[in-house]
Amino acid sequence: MNIGVLGAGQLGRMLALAGYPLANRFTFLDTTGHPSAGIGDVMVYTDQHHLLDDFLAKVDLVTYEFEHLPVALVQAIEERKPVYPSSEAIRVCQNRAEEKALFDRLGIPTPAYRLVEHADELEAAARELGCPVVAKSVTEGYDGKGQAVIRDPAEAHDAWRAIGHPRLIVEAFVDFVREVSIIAVRGRDGEVVFYPMAENVHVDGILRYSLAPLPDLDDAVQQTADDYIRALLDELDYVGVLTLELFQTRDGGLLANEMAPRVHNSGHWTIDGAVTSQFENHLRAIQGLPLGDTAARMPTCMVNVIGREGDAAELLALPDAHLHRYDKSERPGRKLAHVNLLAPTHAELLDRVRACAALLPEAPAPTFSFE
Ligand SMILES: Nc1ncnc2c1ncn2[C@@H]1O[C@H](COP(=O)(O)OP(=O)(O)OP(=O)(O)O)[C@@H](O)[C@H]1O
Numbered sequence: 001m002n003i004g005v006l007g008a009g010q011l012g013r014m015l016a017l018a019g020y021p022l023a024n025r026f027t028f029l030d031t032t033g034h035p036s037a038g039i040g041d042v043m044v045y046t047d048q049h050h051l052l053d054d055f056l057a058k059v060d061l062v063t064y065e066f067e068h069l070p071v072a073l074v075q076a077i078e079e080r081k082p083v084y085p086s087s088e089a090i091r092v093c094q095n096r097a098e099e100k101a102l103f104d105r106l107g108i109p110t111p112a113y114r115l116v117e118h119a120d121e122l123e124a125a126a127r128e129l130g131c132p133v134v135a136k137s138v139t140e141g142y143d144g145k146g147q148a149v150i151r152d153p154a155e156a157h158d159a160w161r162a163i164g165h166p167r168l169i170v171e172a173f174v175d176f177v178r179e180v181s182i183i184a185v186r187g188r189d190g191e192v193v194f195y196p197m198a199e200n201v202h203v204d205g206i207l208r209y210s211l212a213p214l215p216d217l218d219d220a221v222q223q224t225a226d227d228y229i230r231a232l233l234d235e236l237d238y239v240g241v242l243t244l245e246l247f248q249t250r251d252g253g254l255l256a257n258e259m260a261p262r263v264h265n266s267g268h269w270t271i272d273g274a275v276t277s278q279f280e281n282h283l284r285a286i287q288g289l290p291l292g293d294t295a296a297r298m299p300t301c302m303v304n305v306i307g308r309e310g311d312a313a314e315l316l317a318l319p320d321a322h323l324h325r326y327d328k329s330e331r332p333g334r335k336l337a338h339v340n341l342l343a344p345t346h347a348e349l350l351d352r353v354r355a356c357a358a359l360l361p362e363a364p365a366p367t368f369s370f371e
């Protein structure tokens with residue numbers, strides 16, 4: 001099976017690494033001009049139709065690792081090859097307004113929000129919702145880019161200019177206990193499996209640590225998250241891995257932040273920490289194969305390596321540490337690698353995470369909600 005992947009970054013690279021044991025081959029179509037997968041067959045798309053024809057001639061089915069793609073392109077591909085998940089999933093997930101409307105329709109709670117198209121509307125929304133609020137561009141955001149926290153309505157005009165986008169979503173700022181995510185996989189036959197939820201630590205809008213399973217998570221909270229993501233999967237007739245980012249509030253409730261129609265950074269722990277990784281399960285799902293066990297093998301933490309790499313030999317000397325490098329050059333804020341750490345108990349895991357962070361020049365202090 002030759003799998004076509006739209007996007008060609010580290011997520012695509014890790015998909016390919018998971019697919020080689022299944023004798024899959026990979027052809028990537030990059031639309032950014034900066035592919036970094038460094039694996040498989042990489043084509044750079046430049047609106048030339050023969051290039052799309054060449055890509056489609058090579059592949060049996062198409063998936064993606066990047067959602068900021070023209071929907072029309074995905075629809076055109078869908079007319080000629082099977083695409084999993086569908087162009088409808090990408091249309092909804094690349095647009096925060098569509099995403100929130102779907103959450104509302106399915107009864108999935110979210111932070112209070114307004115859509116605005118003018119600086120004055122942004123100021124009015126900040127007043128109505130009550131500061132602080134977070135303003136986000138409706139499309140194209142990632143790693144906290146295209147966002148601003150507004151602490152006083154008087155800051156709205158500056159925030160509007162700084163974001164520089166014609167349509168924003170403004171959300172009440174959630175005083176969360178922790179950020180969590182749920183990753184689930186739906187097969188072509190509608191079977192759904194769920195990973196244990198992870199706690200995600202962000203600094204300046206960028207994910208730094210994901211840890212799973214959580215030692216203090218009520219079964220009822222996992223069940224609620226499972227129900228939310230199952231509703232989304234079924235509604236979208238989704239095939240593959242879907243990620244839902246959530247805020248957990250003081251009363252134990254969950255508010256949906258956003259979703260990603262693909263394998264996700266908060267699921268990288270599954271490569272070494274789960275019986276079947278998110279990457280393998282995504283490939284199984286889109287090929288109509290049985291889904292693999294999602295159970296965690298041990299408490300696991302993923303440490304993102306951002307901006308500057310640490311010394312590989314020192315990192316690999318840590319017990320049960322697994323380094324996954326993306327073969328990219330160093331640049332401030334750029335995701336370069338991650339380290340998965342496993343330990344028999346959460347206490348030992350936290351010791352290993354601290355030891356790992358001490359070896360990474362740019363790593364913030366690791367702190368988790370359950371410490
Ligand atoms: N309403 C909110 N209340 C509190 N914090 C928020 C809110 N919205 C976003 N944040 C913080 O900013 C981070 C990034 O926001 P969000 O997930 O919407 O953006 P993103 O740029 O799409 O991120 P990514 O795609 O990298 O996950 C969140 O993980 C959270 O830490």
Ligand SMILES: [Mg+2]
Pocket residue numbers: 245257258
């Ligand atoms: Mg996010």
